[in-house]
Amino acid sequence: MADAATLVDNPVSVIARQPRPGLRLSDLATYALLATGSVVMLLPFAWTVSTSLKTAGATFVTPPELLPAPATLDNYVKVFDSAPVGQFLFNSILVSVTSTALMVLFCAMSGYAFARIQFKGRELLFYAYLATLMIPQQVTLTPLFIIMNFLGWTNTYQALILPSSFGAFGTFLLRQFFLRLPREIEEAAFMDGAGYVRIFFTIAIHLARPALATLAVFAFMASWNSFLWPLIITSDQSMMTLPLGLSFLQGRWSTDWNVLMAGTVIGTLPIIALYVFAQKYIIQSLSHTGLK
Amino acid sequence: MDAVTDRSKYLALAVLLLPSLIGMFTFLMLPVISSFVLSFTEWDMIGEIGWVGFDNYLAALADPAVQAALRNTLVYIVGYLPAVVAIALGLALLLNRRIKGRVVFRAIYFVPVVTSWVAVSLIWKWQLNPQYGLINFALSLIGIKGPGWLFDPSWAMAGVILTSIWKDIGFVTVIYLAGLQEIPEPLYEAAALDGATPWQRFWSITWPMLAPTTFFVTTISLISSFQVFDQVWVMTQGGPAGATSVMVELIYKNAFSYFRMGYASAISWILFALIFAVTIAQNLLQKRLDRSDG
Numbered sequence: 001m002a003d004a005a006t007l008v009d010n011p012v013s014v015i016a017r018q019p020r021p022g023l024r025l026s027d028l029a030t031y032a033l034l035a036t037g038s039v040v041m042l043l044p045f046a047w048t049v050s051t052s053l054k055t056a057g058a059t060f061v062t063p064p065e066l067l068p069a070p071a072t073l074d075n076y077v078k079v080f081d082s083a084p085v086g087q088f089l090f091n092s093i094l095v096s097v098t099s100t101a102l103m104v105l106f107c108a109m110s111g112y113a114f115a116r117i118q119f120k121g122r123e124l125l126f127y128a129y130l131a132t133l134m135i136p137q138q139v140t141l142t143p144l145f146i147i148m149n150f151l152g153w154t155n156t157y158q159a160l161i162l163p164s165s166f167g168a169f170g171t172f173l174l175r176q177f178f179l180r181l182p183r184e185i186e187e188a189a190f191m192d193g194a195g196y197v198r199i200f201f202t203i204a205i206h207l208a209r210p211a212l213a214t215l216a217v218f219a220f221m222a223s224w225n226s227f228l229w230p231l232i233i234t235s236d237q238s239m240m241t242l243p244l245g246l247s248f249l250q251g252r253w254s255t256d257w258n259v260l261m262a263g264t265v266i267g268t269l270p271i272i273a274l275y276v277f278a279q280k281y282i283i284q285s286l287s288h289t290g291l292k
Numbered sequence: 293m294d295a296v297t298d299r300s301k302y303l304a305l306a307v308l309l310l311p312s313l314i315g316m317f318t319f320l321m322l323p324v325i326s327s328f329v330l331s332f333t334e335w336d337m338i339g340e341i342g343w344v345g346f347d348n349y350l351a352a353l354a355d356p357a358v359q360a361a362l363r364n365t366l367v368y369i370v371g372y373l374p375a376v377v378a379i380a381l382g383l384a385l386l387l388n389r390r391i392k393g394r395v396v397f398r399a400i401y402f403v404p405v406v407t408s409w410v411a412v413s414l415i416w417k418w419q420l421n422p423q424y425g426l427i428n429f430a431l432s433l434i435g436i437k438g439p440g441w442l443f444d445p446s447w448a449m450a451g452v453i454l455t456s457i458w459k460d461i462g463f464v465t466v467i468y469l470a471g472l473q474e475i476p477e478p479l480y481e482a483a484a485l486d487g488a489t490p491w492q493r494f495w496s497i498t499w500p501m502l503a504p505t506t507f508f509v510t511t512i513s514l515i516s517s518f519q520v521f522d523q524v525w526v527m528t529q530g531g532p533a534g535a536t537s538v539m540v541e542l543i544y545k546n547a548f549s550y551f552r553m554g555y556a557s558a559i560s561w562i563l564f565a566l567i568f569a570v571t572i573a574q575n576l577l578q579k580r581l582d583r584s585d586g
Contacts, residue, residue: 117308140327143330149337
């Protein structure tokens with residue numbers, strides 16, 4: 001299997017073979033199976049939207065009806081009335097965008113340093129980075145909470161942002177990228193008297209764009225959908241991110257499925273919208289970062 | 293690049309490496325070390341920290357709640373892993389055929405992957421509603437009276453497994469697709485010339501060539517199975533009657549409901565040991581299979 005770095009170089013390799021004309025019986029069977037599977041994947045979403053538009057009277061009936069009749073927006077009104085949904089959305093965007101930007105920057109800088117600068121103890125330090133990859137997140141939760149509590153950072157943005165702004169995986173990914181990058185361009189800049197820092201910011205970081213984008217998608221998705229850490233570190237409603245806000249709604253409207261599904265639609269819509277526009281890129285990035 | 297002076301080199305390290313190092317130390321390495329130390333103590337975050345040696349580990353291994361969580365995780369793995377691998381491989385084979393619209397299909401199967409676990413869990417909790425949910429309605433169409441799912445201790449884990457399969461299938465499919473694309477086309481052409489049936493081609497070319505991918509997806513799926521939390525927390529909170537209680541949920545409850553910081557840390561290191569052992573075993577197995585192939 002190719003390593004992550006090779007795949008980063010070639011982000012559109014997964015669907016490379018072209019369809020050929022003509023339709024055969026086996027193709028029809030393929031379509032039938034794929035279409036059935038698609039229904040299984042999409043029907044739950046359709047039903048979620050439908051439930052969110054139904055009245056309670058039209059929801060708790062057997063057999064279930066797929067289309068909402070009568071359709072109502074009351075459930076959405078209830079969601080907005082019972083929780084600061086706009087604040088949840090704002091928090092999610094702020095936390096995800098900031099931690100993604102920091103993660104990409106720190107990983108690129110450290111990856112470059114590990115790839116290009118010779119210094120004492122470099123191998124040892126790099127192994128210390130890699131060792132953190134073996135430790136599941138759950139091991140760090142308890143002390144991390146204690147540290148945040150000690151710093152007085154519970155219910156703060158920095159507590160939501162900073163722990164997901166660092167990671168050995170990104171550093172590793174970028175180090176591999178820079179190691180495979182020919183040194184010639186940088187050598188020329190060195191001859192002109194530029195130092196590592198200037199070369200990194202004026203040349204190297206631009207050459208690394210594909211790898212940076214891959215890491216950015218991976219970091220953003222992880223942060224956007226993160227649940228356990230926000231659950232631990234926030235208790236104040238005004239600091240909740242969308243997944244946490246959704247679980248808060250569940251506590252408030254436990255069996256009121258119309259309202260809960262309206263909340264789910266609101267909470268899911270932003271990422272689905274992003275996915276529709278950047279679908280190909282998101283799939284590539286997530287599958288490549290999966291191939292560590 | 294030999295002309296660089298030491299001074300400018302260390303300046304560059306201070307700018308490029310130090311920020312990452314400080315963050316890695318504060319938010320990863322320090323917590324890992326502290327967690328290890330904590331696991332040998334007793335502390336409720338208010339009183340004195342008491343040194344208890346291996347007591348937390350011994351207590352955890354004898355704790356019926358931990359044993360139940362491990363049993364439940366095993367059930368989860370047995371229900372989830374083979375299904376996800378088999379369905380994803382099947383889908384990847386279909387999506388790898390040269391048909392029109394496969395990019396659209398791939399995008400559809402991937403939608404649950406980008407959706408948060410919390411949203412997916414809520415969607416499925418509603419679908420699995422015994423009385424008004426779609427699943428039991430679908431079962432009733434073929435004459436089966438569906439179970440109580442999340443309300444029934446013997447069916448709750450099945451509900452969680454179904455949800456997880458649905459959420460992860462697209463991810464594993466895409467990884468299999470990448471693996472399929474790496475199989476050299478001439479292998480199939482040669483097999484076709486030899487008159488091999490599609491069945492023979494699958495077992496003599498596709499399956500062995502996909503072995504590294506299969507190892508990869510089983511390893512990451514096993515690791516993530518030990519770390520299951522979000523879906524359990526939203527769908528059942530470990531219930532009913534502890535039927536879906538898992539390791540991470542125990543860590544969470546002990547640390548943040550009972551404030552048994554030392555005990556929670558010890559459970560998290562047992563979780564680490566399990567994941568570590570599984571990873572090592574997988575690697576050894578893969579090496580052995582590689583050797584027997586060569």
